[in-house]
Amino acid sequence: MLSKVRKYHKWLMAFVGIQFLFWSITGVYMVTMDIHYIHGESLTKSEEVKIDLASVDYSIAELAVAYPEASQVRLTQSMGRPLYSFISGEQGKVAIDAETGAVRPLVDEAKAKEIAQYHYVMNHDIDSIRLIKSVTDMPAELSPRHLPVWRVTFDQFATPTFYISKQTGALVAKRHDYWRLFDWMWRFHIMDYDDGENVSNWFLFLVATLGLMSAITGAVLTYYRVFSPNKKEVI
Amino acid sequence: MRLFKLNTSVHKWLSLFVGLQLLIWLGTGLYFNLMDHSKASGNELRVHSHHEGSITGFDLFPIKDIISEAPQEVNLIWVLHQPYYHLVFDKGQHSYQVRDSLLFDAVTGKLFNLSEEQVLTLAKNSYSGQGKLTTPVLSQPPFSDHVRQQNPMWQVAVEDENNTTIYLDSITGQVLRHANDDFRLKDLMMKLHFMDYGNSGGFNHWLIIAFAFATLFLSITGVTWLIQQYRSGLLKLGWGTNRQKVAVTFSNENTITDISAVGSSTVLEELASSHVYLSSSCGGGGTCGKCMFLSSTQLPITLSEQEHLSQEQLKEGYRLGCQHRFSEISSIEVNTDRNIENHELVVVATNFITPFIKEVKFKVKSGKQLAFKAGAYMQFDVPAGMNSLRPENMPENYEKYWESYSHGRFSHDGVTRHYSLVNFDEESDELTFNIRWQTAKDGFRAGIGSSYLGSLQVGETITAKGPFSDFYATSNKKVSRVFIGAGSGLAPLRSIIFEQLKKHKDKSGLTLIYGARTEDDLLYHNELKSLSEKHKNFSYIPTLSNPSEQWQGHSGYVQQVLLPYLSQKMALFPIEFYLCGPEAMMSEVEKIITDAGIPSNQIFKDKFSR
Numbered sequence: 140m141l142s143k144v145r146k147y148h149k150w151l152m153a154f155v156g157i158q159f160l161f162w163s164i165t166g167v168y169m170v171t172m173d174i175h176y177i178h179g180e181s182l183t184k185s186e187e188v189k190i191d192l193a194s195v196d197y198s199i200a201e202l203a204v205a206y207p208e209a210s211q212v213r214l215t216q217s218m219g220r221p222l223y224s225f226i227s228g229e230q231g232k233v234a235i236d237a238e239t240g241a242v243r244p245l246v247d248e249a250k251a252k253e254i255a256q257y258h259y260v261m262n263h264d265i266d267s268i269r270l271i272k273s274v275t276d277m278p279a280e281l282s283p284r285h286l287p288v289w290r291v292t293f294d295q296f297a298t299p300t301f302y303i304s305k306q307t308g309a310l311v312a313k314r315h316d317y318w319r320l321f322d323w324m325w326r327f328h329i330m331d332y333d334d335g336e337n338v339s340n341w342f343l344f345l346v347a348t349l350g351l352m353s354a355i356t357g358a359v360l361t362y363y364r365v366f367s368p369n370k371k372e373v374i
Numbered sequence: 375m376r377l378f379k380l381n382t383s384v385h386k387w388l389s390l391f392v393g394l395q396l397l398i399w400l401g402t403g404l405y406f407n408l409m410d411h412s413k414a415s416g417n418e419l420r421v422h423s424h425h426e427g428s429i430t431g432f433d434l435f436p437i438k439d440i441i442s443e444a445p446q447e448v449n450l451i452w453v454l455h456q457p458y459y460h461l462v463f464d465k466g467q468h469s470y471q472v473r474d475s476l477l478f479d480a481v482t483g484k485l486f487n488l489s490e491e492q493v494l495t496l497a498k499n500s501y502s503g504q505g506k507l508t509t510p511v512l513s514q515p516p517f518s519d520h521v522r523q524q525n526p527m528w529q530v531a532v533e534d535e536n537n538t539t540i541y542l543d544s545i546t547g548q549v550l551r552h553a554n555d556d557f558r559l560k561d562l563m564m565k566l567h568f569m570d571y572g573n574s575g576g577f578n579h580w581l582i583i584a585f586a587f588a589t590l591f592l593s594i595t596g597v598t599w600l601i602q603q604y605r606s607g608l609l610k611l612g613w614g615t616n617r618q619k620v621a622v623t624f625s626n627e628n629t630i631t632d633i634s635a636v637g638s639s640t641v642l643e644e645l646a647s648s649h650v651y652l653s654s655s656c657g658g659g660g661t662c663g664k665c666m667f668l669s670s671t672q673l674p675i676t677l678s679e680q681e682h683l684s685q686e687q688l689k690e691g692y693r694l695g696c697q698h699r700f701s702e703i704s705s706i707e708v709n710t711d712r713n714i715e716n717h718e719l720v721v722v723a724t725n726f727i728t729p730f731i732k733e734v735k736f737k738v739k740s741g742k743q744l745a746f747k748a749g750a751y752m753q754f755d756v757p758a759g760m761n762s763l764r765p766e767n768m769p770e771n772y773e774k775y776w777e778s779y780s781h782g783r784f785s786h787d788g789v790t791r792h793y794s795l796v797n798f799d800e801e802s803d804e805l806t807f808n809i810r811w812q813t814a815k816d817g818f819r820a821g822i823g824s825s826y827l828g829s830l831q832v833g834e835t836i837t838a839k840g841p842f843s844d845f846y847a848t849s850n851k852k853v854s855r856v857f858i859g860a861g862s863g864l865a866p867l868r869s870i871i872f873e874q875l876k877k878h879k880d881k882s883g884l885t886l887i888y889g890a891r892t893e894d895d896l897l898y899h900n901e902l903k904s905l906s907e908k909h910k911n912f913s914y915i916p917t918l919s920n921p922s923e924q925w926q927g928h929s930g931y932v933q934q935v936l937l938p939y940l941s942q943k944m945a946l947f948p949i950e951f952y953l954c955g956p957e958a959m960m961s962e963v964e965k966i967i968t969d970a971g972i973p974s975n976q977i978f979k980d981k982f983s984r
Contacts, residue, residue, distance in 0.1 A: 141654075141656075141657030141658075142642065142643055142646060142654070142657040142658045144657065145656075145657040145658045145659055146639075146643065146658070149600070149603065149608075149609070152596060152600060153600055153609055156593070156596055156597055156600055157597065159593045159596065159597075160593040160594065160596075160597050162399075162589075162593070163586065163589045163590040163592070163593040164590060164593075166586045166589065166590075167583075167586040167587060167589075167590050169577065170577050170578060170579075170582045170583050170586045171578075171583055171586070172578075173578050174576060174577070174578055175467070178467070180467050188446070189443075189444035189445065189446055189463075190444055190445055190446065190447070190448070191444060192437060192438050192440060192442070192444060192445070193438055194438075195436075195437050195438040196438065198434070198436040198437065198438070199429070199434040199436065199437060199450065199480075200433065200434050200436065202429075203429040203430050203434060204430075206429075207428075207429065207430045209429050210426060210429070211450075212429065212449075212450040213447060213448070213449050213450070214437060214447060214448035214449075214450075215446075215447045215448075216446075216447075338406050338407055339407055339408070339409075339411070340407075343403075343407050344404070344407050344408065347400060347403050347404045347407055348404065350400050351397070351400040351401065351404060354393075354396055354397055354400055355397070357389055357393070358389070358393050358397065360389075360657070360659070361386060361389045361390050361393055363657070364386055364656060364659075364661075365386065365387075365390050
């Protein structure tokens with residue numbers, strides 16, 4: 140009996156064993172790397188700055204007159220100045236100064252750099268900056284709803300990268316190589332090697348099923364080897 | 375260099391440590407792979423309702439006039455088509471982290487708290503099912519349906535089949551979650567997969583980290599082991615079915631037996647399939663070092679052997695059966711008594727079934743069920759003593775055959791005798807033998823074994839060793855089999871035929887050509903006839919050398935029946951031949967079939983006189 144089980148264990152593992160190695164390597168990475176760190180939360184200064192309500196001279200009533208189609212209106216602050224951001228019908232995202240009501244100029248390269256440096260927790264130089272306008276030009280690590288954005292990378296280990304909205308100047312995404320590696324680890328973990336999003340793929344099903352069978356045979360082996368070591372004849 | 379042993383024992387102990395969790399990981403992983411995502415989200419009955427109003431439809435209160443401490447952000451939100459300012463004073467990066475915020479009426483600028491009725495309406499608007507919603511309850515964390523949530527939430531239980539509970543933001547009334555039994559199942563699976571037994575809500579905790587490292591080492595040691603196996607040639611796929619004969623010397627008994635097996639598996643496994651059991655407690659993992667054999671040819675030395683065998687043993691040619699393929703060896707010596715035990719057998723029935731053949735049935739006294747391949751034999755210990763020259767009792771109609779044999783007794787030494795089993799192991803709990811009473815021409819002696827066994831009465835015991843398997847059906851599926859037997863040589867053939875048909879449900883062709891002297895001498899004639907009527911793939915061809923006038927079947931020796939049969943059946947399918955009977959008959963038959971072009975590895979003979 141035992142020899143049969145051992146044979147099955149060996150041959151099943153000969154086919155799926157390498158995926159067990161992948162599962163454990165990727166698993167180790169994913170559990171040891173703090174998910175908040177992966178999300179890049181340690182790359183930015185914590186946002187403690189409060190809005191001085193008294194300075195919000197431009198009222199929402201005025202905004203409603205100027206932009207009657209405005210929805211999702213938010214009052215935030217950008218680098219110390221209060222700012223309304225909202226969606227205005229066809230026009231899309233709009234940001235206006237909450238003190239004057241003036242339309243915030245679109246974020247240019249210099250401004251984007253300034254915003255990036257402002258949020259960045261450390262003091263490294265900006266390595267590169269470029270504007271991304273279209274989905275075809277966009278790296279897979281960003282969601283298309285944020286377009287258009289400035290992509291700012293810092294000259295530092297793990298390539299910290301900030302995405303800054305061209306319209307609102309908001310920091311919309313933070314990435315670094317640990318995030319990128321995590322993404323790959325995830326793909327290998329769920330065995331979806333095309334877009335890394337589909338857990339319900341047949342390849343995973345096949346390997347997981349075979350894997351479960353080989354693990355069960357392994358458990359039988361362990362049981363016999365550990366709990367009945369004195370049985371002379373177990374073949 | 376104890377690396378192999380270190381590797382394998384680390385593998386074993388790690389598997390003990392992480393085994394259960396590993397099964398949980400695989401099982402829950404498979405669940406995630408197969409689950410219905412829309413159901414598992416809990417949102418099956420959730421609908422998105424729109425509460426927005428037009429910004430121009432209200433006289434909005436200026437934010438700067440709100441009496442409040444300074445917020446981080448202000449959101450204009452809509453609750454049931456009414457505008458509100460949501461002032462957030464402090465919040466984390468994630469919505470589940472502690473948040474400090476207040477809601478103000480955007481028309482009056484007054485602090486506003488959602489009422490139970492409003493919350494109930496919001497919950498209702500988000501739910502498309504038939505269940506009745508109960509009164510909302512403002513609840514404090516922790517929540518079993520949302521472990522990470524650190525903020526209070528409105529909780530609205532729904533009386534439906536799926537035990538839905540709707541959770542809403544305590545300040546804004548935003549619907550945060552529909553939890554139902556499908557969702558809770560997924561949540562449980564997540565918890566199991568993340569080993570979140572301490573309800574941390576995540577997967578970055580020390581328990582899973584420890585298990586993940588242990589599992590990583592388990593995988594590494596496993597893959598290392600596979601690589602070692604591959605290097606030792608034990609991971610090669612052998613699709614071939616080439617059988618190979620190996621001469622096995624049993625050093626304890628000083629006997630040699632040819633064992634034929636398919637060469638792709640290990641020596642240990644292939645010997646075991648022929649019921650030769652090398653000692654092994656690990657089952658062929660190379661970890662116990664017990665399955666030693668002595669090879670006449672020089673075999674390569676594997677890592678496992680380096681660790682388990684001494685330099686001297688390796689030099690002499692000792693190797694481990696689990697480390698070499700059967701195809702590597704040609705003749706070996708094993709230090710095992712074939713691990714075949716002595717059994718005390720009790721006679722449970724005796725019965726003359728032909729004039730000279732007695733059917734004797736035994737049971738193992740200890741009650742043990744013996745497993746064996748059909749075609750096996752047992753070795754009986756016949757003690758020294760006095761036996762009758764001829765049977766004392768027999769059915770009347772057989773008396774005439776015994777008239778010329780005189781009564782009397784003779785003395786003899788102790789001997790061992792081999793008899794083939796008539797039945798296969800799962801046919802019954804009895805061991806059935808056909809004992810042909812050997813009669814001596816001189817009238818002073820009879821067959822020692824047969825006269826002793828033939829005289830045993832119900833309840834008497836005898837010691838026998840076995841069963842030994844030298845003669846058995848191959849495991850080939852696509853082959854038809856021809857069984858050729860004569861006289862009491864039918865026993866192992868009957869056993870194999872019954873095993874093939876009843877135990878293995880064999881559908882390929884089976885033919886039995888069975889020779890006897892007269893109708894009375896045919897063993898199990900009716901049984902075989904009805905078997906052939908029941909199973910279309912089994913044909914039964916009896917032939918008599920001295921038939922009565924009523925006999926309608928073949929007459930003559932089996933060789934005479936075989937010849938026309940061969941020319942008719944040949945070359946359609948591969949055929950295996952199984953022979954058992956007198957030596958002369960077997961060698962003649964063998965010559966006939968060899969001449970017909972059948973290779974010798976498709977011919978199997980059971981030596982009639984062992």
